[in-house]
Amino acid sequence: MARHTITLIPGDGVGPEVSAAARRVIDATGADIEWEVHDAGLDVMERYGEPMPAHVLDSIRRNKVAIKGPLTTPVGKGIRSVNVALRRELDLFALVRPCKWYPGVRSRYENVDLVIVRENTEDLYAGIEFAEAEPQTLELIEAIERLGGRRIRDDSGISIKPISIYGTQRVYRFAFQWARDNGRHKVTAVHKANIMKHTDGLWLRVAEEVSKEFPDIEFEDRIVDNMAMQLVQKPELYEVMVMPNLYGDILSDLCAGLVGGLGLAPGANTGDEIAVFEATHGSAPKYAGQNKANPMAMMLSGVLMLRHIGEREAGDRLEAAIAAVIAEGHSVTYDMKQQRDDPSAVGTSQVADAVVAALERAPVPS
Numbered sequence: 001m002a003r004h005t006i007t008l009i010p011g012d013g014v015g016p017e018v019s020a021a022a023r024r025v026i027d028a029t030g031a032d033i034e035w036e037v038h039d040a041g042l043d044v045m046e047r048y049g050e051p052m053p054a055h056v057l058d059s060i061r062r063n064k065v066a067i068k069g070p071l072t073t074p075v076g077k078g079i080r081s082v083n084v085a086l087r088r089e090l091d092l093f094a095l096v097r098p099c100k101w102y103p104g105v106r107s108r109y110e111n112v113d114l115v116i117v118r119e120n121t122e123d124l125y126a127g128i129e130f131a132e133a134e135p136q137t138l139e140l141i142e143a144i145e146r147l148g149g150r151r152i153r154d155d156s157g158i159s160i161k162p163i164s165i166y167g168t169q170r171v172y173r174f175a176f177q178w179a180r181d182n183g184r185h186k187v188t189a190v191h192k193a194n195i196m197k198h199t200d201g202l203w204l205r206v207a208e209e210v211s212k213e214f215p216d217i218e219f220e221d222r223i224v225d226n227m228a229m230q231l232v233q234k235p236e237l238y239e240v241m242v243m244p245n246l247y248g249d250i251l252s253d254l255c256a257g258l259v260g261g262l263g264l265a266p267g268a269n270t271g272d273e274i275a276v277f278e279a280t281h282g283s284a285p286k287y288a289g290q291n292k293a294n295p296m297a298m299m300l301s302g303v304l305m306l307r308h309i310g311e312r313e314a315g316d317r318l319e320a321a322i323a324a325v326i327a328e329g330h331s332v333t334y335d336m337k338q339q340r341d342d343p344s345a346v347g348t349s350q351v352a353d354a355v356v357a358a359l360e361r362a363p364v365p366s
């Protein structure tokens, strides 16, 4: 029997290609993994009647660890994101997104090594929405006015932003502990407490309270708009930044941009018992099936996964092999070249070949 059983959801769009590449290099580390492969997303709707069928969730609950490719959410068609639903269903409340610069990556910045911890279950992503002109929406508008709020225009759509003490406490405890376990010294709370006093204000207050439980970690806060500017001007000042769901979504892409783009940004959705690893990028449909997408974000998600399951040495070796391929600069995809149409760019599977070769060159500690 393999030492670890892990659920693998290939995803759609470029998902199957980057997932196959990541699986190859993870296996090449020698970590003893049995994969339970399950499809999910819009492609399985017809077969199972839902995008995230119960047997897939059961597999993740059983194995406690999964790695997934991106899943497409059609914009504005009333279909909710399967990715968001998965995080909520499994209560994966903290999304850890490291943004690290590797020598050889073309970027305006060097030596960036930030981590975003994004609260994953609350805020405007709670999925509590009311469409314009629906009877419930008009009733809600009446109730808000009656309860002392201001009159909202009758033709408004409404999205609700809940932020709880419980949800905030657990994500900060997780972030401070993560900082401590990973040799980081500072946590920055990101918020807009000056405007949203009862949601972001609560978020900041609870952050300050939790910070007292971790006196060895420095604590500070930044208003989100200022944070965006500071990240562009002096990213080296920050270590672990904790954000409510929406700001975390937006600033994750900004930070990915600081270190070479979405092709290099991994992530770990983490709960009390279960973790689901995935790249920050989406399904990039225009490159689907073309062997073009950069698999490194998915591979780096694999690095996080290996460390999470206790295969720290395999994770470190895989990260070093990816870094070696980047530093060497030949076997990289189009997005890592100066010109996007550079004919020397290689495809997704060739990156996997190069990482496997780099792993084979690296000595395995006895």
Ligand code: NAD
Binding pocket: 014, 018, 069, 070, 071, 072, 073, 074, 075, 083, 262, 263, 278, 279, 280, 281, 282, 283, 284, 285, 286, 287, 292, 293, 294, 295, 297, 335
């Ligand atoms: P995207 O991340 O798919 O693409 C944004 C840009 O980055 C595009 O130009 C794309 O070609 C490029 N890109 C993305 N990944 C790349 C890679 N690995 N290598 C090279 N280039 C890459 O974002 P989008 O276009 O906003 O979303 C497309 C779909 O993905 C949507 O349906 C969205 O809902 C979904 N999505 C899913 C997830 C997830 O599964 N967690 C996350 C984000 C978006």
